[in-house]
Amino acid sequence: MSGERILEVADLKKHFPIRGGLLGGTVGYVYAVDGVSFHIDKGETLSLVGESGCGKSTVGKSVLRLFSLTAGQVVLNGKRIDDMPTGSLRPIRRQIQVVFQDPFSSLNPRMKVRDILAEPIKNFGLAKDSKDLEERIGQLMDKVRLPRDAVNRWPHEFSGGQRQRICIARALAAEPDVIVCDEAVSALDVSVKAQIVNLLQDLQQELGLAMLFISHDLAIVEHMTHRVAVMYLGKIVEVAERRALFGGPRHPYTEALLSAVPVPEPGAARERIVLKGDVPSPIKPPPGCRFHTRCPYAFDRCRSEEPQLRDDGHGHFAACHLHDLPAAQNPLLNRATPTAFRTDASLGTA
Structure with missing residues (x-):
């Protein structure tokens, strides 16, 4: 990591309106993301973790400007992009790319791999001529460790892991500074998952990429990340360097999440923390600390005053x-x- 700030998010909010009533007016909001701040440096991976529905993917889509924000700032390479009109975002798309969760629906079934990889290269005018275009496509296949002649095949001819490699190659085709990986390995088998994670790490070291890695799999996160941000009900409750967070969590929710991960060594002591109750509705979050309704250590102050990060x-x-x-x-x-x-173990290939 160089310490060069690539992406900075400040007090990001995304509230989805709820329509209802006779006239279809707004009767409330879903507070999907409610004041999230973080930064990512060049060559760094920040993992965003938490239960399903906590707002992780909404953060990723907000950073990608796939929809407008309710409030907050997103700064990419020193330039604020949250208030840019949609028509002005084209140059920004090259700087930040995404790898989605499902490798089967992420690829156009009517396009061969060559055309899939050529599209971003052509869109951003990166190739000088057709020969340069073909060479770039071949280099992308080399980077994701697929044979060059596979560019003549259709997406349905590949396995799930191979499709995700093609999705990664498509993201790299634009020569981005940041890649958002939205549950990029959760749909894959364990052995394939390990190969994709190792590939992402190698590409990051080779190309100096910054990554926002959104995941609920803490074993994967612990293997590949530099820092971890833990989300609960639309807010970040803890951020720390990987070793510090896994070695000594400082929030009860993080402690409970880590206790649920399978013990890596037979016989290792681990007390399982079972949280009581259900996750509150993001339509009406509880007052004070949003975790107090399930926290085993909650006291009066937690129920009335929201803690600051x-x-x-x-x-x-x-x-x-x-x-x-x-x-x-x-x-x-x-x-x-x-x-x-x-914290020092390799994920391996199995």
Whole structure:
């Protein structure tokens, strides 16, 4: 990582209106994303994790400007893009690309691989002539480790893992600075998943890409990320460097998420934390801390005052009132059984 800021998001909000009544007016809002801030440097991976429905994918689509924002700022390579009109976004599309979750619906079944990869190259005028175009297509196939002659085949002739490699090649075709991976490996088999993750890491090192990696699979995240941001009900509740977060979470929700990951070593001690109740509705989030309805450590202040995301002095941010208590009274700092993770282990290929 170079420390060069590529993407910066400040107080991002996306509220979807609920239509109803006789006249079809707005009767409420779904607070899908409600004040999210983060940044990504060149060559860095920031993973966005949390339960289904917490707003992860909405953040990704908001950053990509696939819809307009309710509030907040998105700055890409020093240029604010959240307030740009749709017609002016074309140059921005080249700088930030996406790999979607489903490799089967992400590719046009009526286009051969050559045409799929050629489309972004032609759209952004990156090839000097037809010979240059063919060479670029061949290099993309090399980068994602597929044979060059496969460009003459149709998407249905490939496996799921091979299709996702083509999706990655299509994203790389525009020569972007940032790639948003929206659950890019969740639909794949375990062995194929590992190969795609290793491929993404190799490409990042080779090309200096920044990545926003959206996932619910903490084992994958722990293997490939630099920093982790944990979301709950539209808000980020914790952000930290990978080792710090997996080694000592500072938010009860993160602690519960990590306790649910299968133990990597037989016999390793791990206390499973089962959260009570259901995730509240994003239409009417609870007052105070949004996690207090399920938190095993909640006290009166949690029910009335919303905690702010604060740094512990070492770049580990958490939004939790427990850290205002004396250290001896903070259950997150006095765990009987520390969380055990393989922070140095390779995911391998199986």
